[in-house]
Amino acid sequence: MSSQSTSASGDARIRREQYHEADVVVVGAGIFGCAIAYALADQGRSVLLLERWMTEPNRIVGELLQPGGIAALKQLGLGHCVDGIDAIPCKGYNVIFNHIPSLIPYPTIDDDGNVIYAWGGQGKEGKRPEGRSFHHGRFIMQLRRACLAHENITVVETEVIKTLRGEYTDQILGVETRTKDPETGAKKPDYFFGQLTIIADGYKSVFRKETIGDKKPIVKSKFYALELIDTTLPQQNYGHVVIGKNTFPTLLYQIGTHETRALFDVPTGIPAASPAAGGVRNYIKNVAIPALPPSVRPAALKALEDGKIPPSMPNSWLPPTKQIPNGLILLGDAFNMRHPLTGGGMTVAFNDALLLSRLLDPSKVPNFEDSKAIRAAVNVFYWRRKNITSIVNVLAQALYTLFAADDRQLHALQLGCFEYFQRGMTDGPCGLLGGIIQRPAVLAYHFFSVAFLSLWLNALAICAGPLGIFKAPLALIDAVLILWKASCVFLPLVWREGFQ
Ligand SMILES: Cc1cc2nc3c(=O)[nH]c(=O)nc-3n(C[C@H](O)[C@H](O)[C@H](O)COP(=O)(O)OP(=O)(O)OC[C@H]3O[C@@H](n4cnc5c(N)ncnc54)[C@H](O)[C@@H]3O)c2cc1C
DSSP: OOHHHHHHHHHHHHHHHHHOEEEEEEEOOSHHHHHHHHHHHHTTOOEEEEESOOSOOOOSSOOEEOHHHHHHHHHTTOGGGGTTSOOEEEOEEEEEETTEEEEEEOOOBOTTSOBTTSSSSOOOSSOOOOEEEOOHHHHHHHHHHHHHHOTTEEEEEOEEEEEEEOSSSOOEEEEEEEEEOTTTOOEEEEEEEEEEEEEOOOTTOSSHHHHHOSOOOEEEEEEEEEEEESOOOSSTTOEEEEEOTTOOOEEEEEOSSSEEEEEEEEETTOGGGSGGGTHHHHHIIIIIGGGSOTTTHHHHHHHHTTOSOOOEEEEEEBOOOOOOOSSEEEOGGGTOBOOGGGOOHHHHHHHHHHHHHHHTOTTTOSOTTOHHHHHHHHHHHHHHTHHHHHHHHHHHHHHHHHHTOOSHHHHHHHHHHHHHHHTTOOHHHHHHHTTOOOOHHHHHHHHHHHHHHHHHHHHHHHHHSTTGGGGHHHHHHHHHHHHHHHHHHHHHHHHHHHHO
């Protein structure tokens, strides 16, 4: 590095530390905040990263990173953050439906990283990408350490309370915060200024309303979490999705040498988890745990023994909304969420950070004060990100609807989906789920293939009974209803996530 650029970065550091001024202020050192701060800093931008709690978070979210997220993490220069945290390699999924497993490994890829059997079938041998599962807090601390070590980033522990606007314009100039005095514990006001402010304050964002209006996340269920100690999953190094006859999906994945996470989906207001029925604990104990593989049940029951209601998080869907930035961009979960069934949130966040940083590269946007250039970049970002986000988000919402089926047609689609996997049609679906396939048409193809298989299986089941072929008209009516239901599930999601 030349002495000129060393002194420029030294000056920028002084401006950050003494005057609280930078090219960009990033709010929230979570998954997205760390990633975008690091990416922009690597391009030579001066970055202030503000986080309210710098201690290691203890959360039940963001514990499995899909291969598509790992690839983006590496391209961001943060690939090492999954090292040294006792992370477990993940080779794909084991979907257990009514105690019958279907193994869905991540697909084989060619030398350019393309999935070989994206449209059908299953590669037998060859290179396969991997995901990683881990303790969320350990991973976050690795990301934060990388930011702390970057010469162009200053990380400050402070709680952002509001944005600052120009006196005569609507332009956002930075943020007002409250910083704790380490000696007295008293909180004092602080101010941080950036040509651009990026807010990534997570699912409960307090800046959402100001930025994208009254858009509220839709929450239909919660995940309740247990940490199972020294349990054995039926398939080592695979994430597990378990669906019993009368249960909603449960996720199982190993997050450390001795720890396995169990996440039980409990839809809002279901009678089986009502206080009269003994509440959520009873539902988990008496309904959800018996549907788990036998090797896992003892550890799950033991984890429930403390008598407490397990920690929970809402499972939200928040489709993206177009922003016209006035010095401020809202991103990460604050801007766009999907059901965590498919573990896609971090993959979206890292791909978003990668794409946005490329669009904001100094060769394209030399100065963040150029609001016209920022708006143009954010507009391109909004549409281009859909190549991956529309897949991850639509798949998460559609699969959840199928896996938590609550009517006849959805049950038929659910059966069709498992039969599809059983017939070896796994590389395409798992490539989509893993964030490796970035072609939305492949998702549409597989979804409607499942729908047609479902109506065929349903017709065979109807005609197999007494009166056989004479019930064909009934099967035909059912076929129309199933296809209609599949379209009602899929097409509005595609429209909202892909075209709006
Ligand atoms: C139950 C559940 C399980 C999930 N499992 C997975 C999974 O396995 N794989 C996956 O990829 N995704 C998963 N997700 C989604 C994933 O966790 C999120 O998509 C991801 O964490 C979003 O990152 P973010 O940076 O937007 O928010 P966060 O990671 O939540 O970061 C927000 C940060 O902002 C800080 N902050 C908030 N307010 C302020 C403020 N006022 N001032 C300063 N700092 C502030 C917070 O302290 C936090 O550090 C799951 C989600 C849920 C609900």
